[in-house]
Amino acid sequence: MGIPIYTYDAVIVGAGLAGTAAARELEKAGKKVAVITKLHPLRSHSGAAQGGINAALSDEDSIELHEFDTVKGADYLADQDVVELMCKEAPETIRWAERMGAAFSRNEDGTIAQRPFGGQSSPRACYAKDRTGLTLLQTIYEQALREGVTFWDEWYAADIIYKEGKVSGVVAFNIRNLEYAIFNAKAVMFATGGYARAYKINSNAHANTGDGLSIVARHGLPLEDMEFVQFHPSGLSGNGVLISEAARGEGGRLLNSKGERFMEKYAPNKLELASRDVVSRAIINEIREGRGVGPRKDAVYIDLVHLGKDLIMERLPELRDLAITFLGLDMVKEPILISATAHYSMGGIPMDKDGHVRKNNTEFVEGFYAAGECSCSSVHGANRLGANSVLEALFFGRHVGQSMIQDLNEGITLRKATEDDAKAMIDEITLTLNRNGTDTVPGLRDELQQSMTDNAGVFRTEETLAEQVNILKELRRRFHENCRIDDKSKIFNTDLQEAIELGHMLDFSLFIVESALARKESRGAHFREDYDTRDDENFLKHTMAYMDENGNITLDYMDVTLGKHELKERTY
């Protein structure tokens, strides 16, 4: 076959904030490191983060308050040791990004400016206008470039080499020409991003198809807390593109068709700045009860007019631009239309606080690491606090990079790869290219996304989830037996790529639904209409889900690491 085998100390999949931050650490430490990304690094979805990155910088704020807000936001499902670590390191992480060149907005005295965000006791989100992710992604990429990190861009990581409890590399193909390669490494890190693309209305990039999760799951490794998908309250009506929480942080008001500021009913104290899950449910409830607005009555208004043109232009210019582009509405002059949009994945590849991927509740996979949205540490528990995701990606990217360096220094042996290790990928590609049938990738994907939104969205019941399990099984059968693609060429075969991505979405979606079905309580982003309260007695625990060779899911549970922040009822 003649497949090239490249050897590295460390291979990282994904070039967003987490992957690139880790790569820079490894490169600086003199390790031979490669980053594989199916995009150009600067196209990574970290760049889309708008509103901010949390750190308790000011005198009025404290690390402990940041921890408390994170744990409460998480509806107490977060592992508190991991939360403590992240919150403690947040100030240094932000200042380190600043020293590398991030263009933060500033106070008059030259310090980094901060704004209020939902679910937070103090203005804590450091920001760069409304393009915080962009400046951070650019900065970390620039400094990685400066250090000489090797990027394999427009390469698609299709599989890991996993045998005998150890990962020893990544199998990938070049999207430009379908050339195969094996990246043999002592340490592999997944930083492949989130999975909200499984939903019809979502805020995610086209690329966020959760490939990394099902690549791991197909080897029989667990995925944790997959039922927790965050629905952001403010996606643009129709396409779900995000209007940052900064819009509410700066003072935006939510109104229904009667002109009522309806959050007064749902969260009398925090109003629009309640936690995201609370606001999303309120919006969907208003729409369901007939108080929606817009041409399809499937949205509510967010009104920012009272903020005035100057403030909007200074702090929210990108958001204004988005509403003009996609809705033809200028927030300076009129309210704009928003609704809940699938946004962030709390669940993912289970890892400990240093990034070691779990094989099960007690054991770890050797040589395998994760960080960022694809991972579950679990720092966000059942619901992530706004402006904690960028922090998580940047902090854990760097921290897990350091942990890899330490493990490499202590000695990880390289298990030599052979061409046979590429077999699963080659089979997948060959089958996808040659399979005949009547189903198409966009057709199946539409059915998947629509049914996930309908049955496993903001509101869930036993009935809808059970139905969704059947729908997914049938979609997977049709995909594997009857799905054909048009493009048979080797050059930028994006048809092939979309088919492979769909296969991943179908697999991890079953984890979301089966995990949600078994969790008979409501906690954070997971809301069961048939079990509408939190049940700490039975469900204060992490879901650990495994897929067998026939594609069936089995569930196990893992204890939550509690700490100084004691369980309380969660009200805003």
Place this chain on the structure above:
Amino acid sequence: MTSITTQTITFKVFRFNTETDYLPAYKEYQMEVTSEEVVLDILNRIKWEFDGSFSYRRSCRHGICGACAVKVNGKGVLACKERMNDIIDSFGTELTIEPVSTKRAVKDMIVDKADFWEKHDAVKPYLVSDIDEHPKEESLVTPEQAEALLEADLCIQCGLCHYSCPAIEENDEFFGPAAFAAAYRFNADVRDEGTLERLDTVNQPGAGVWDCVKCFECAEVCPKEVNPIEKITKLHNQVFEYGRAPNNVAVRHAVGFAHSIKKHGLLDEGELVRYSEGTLGVLKHMPVALQMYKKGKIVLPWNMPQSDKLDEIKKLVKISSTVKF
């Protein structure tokens, strides 16, 4: 947005695959386009409803990742940010969609952007500074200092300015507007220590800022309003401010301009050539000069007129000059 309207649009779309095609072809697709759609929706629909082999780059779909630049009727657009209604208002109901650079096309809308990235990387597009890996405090940057970047940090490397730049078309060496905007972004940053080196890079004859033809196409096409030509002009000034201007044709050409305006209030074309290229250089241009003289475009040196408001012009030059030549 009170209601959604639709129109029938015909798209002629550039199709090409380096693996199988010798020449590109334009394929026609007709569809009902709604007032909610942007150009990227059309690319998606061509792929998803007509032909799965149609290929293009895209990711974020809201104007921040920079992947989906294409040209519609010759106008460079970021596909996910360009409203179909605006395009139809400008160009009507028959539209041609092409890659940003047809000569660099690899497949359909996908171009080989290697030249773009090489030039981007060449200007040291990163903060040159000894980075404190464990800082206790941030560096202090006032809001005014932060604003000095003039939004150059908003560049998303979509390449639209690069592939709309006529100087790039003619001159492979030319860094291009995006690379210059990146150079400016870091030069303008008070935390940066790489300015001199960067200036020496962007100051090279042929590749550097002096070969900008000042057509403003980059400012026109930029989907993020980065205004690269403004940054190129700032770099011109920085070359002098930091004393990095070598005595070469390009620099003397710029200085000669300033001298001429100061002396006459008008441009003395003949003297400009003499100043920048030397007396021998003038000989080289004699045939053109004679043609221009015949058409009355230039005058003999002793007949050079003066602007009637020369006093005011001199004052203007004085107050606007930050740099001594």
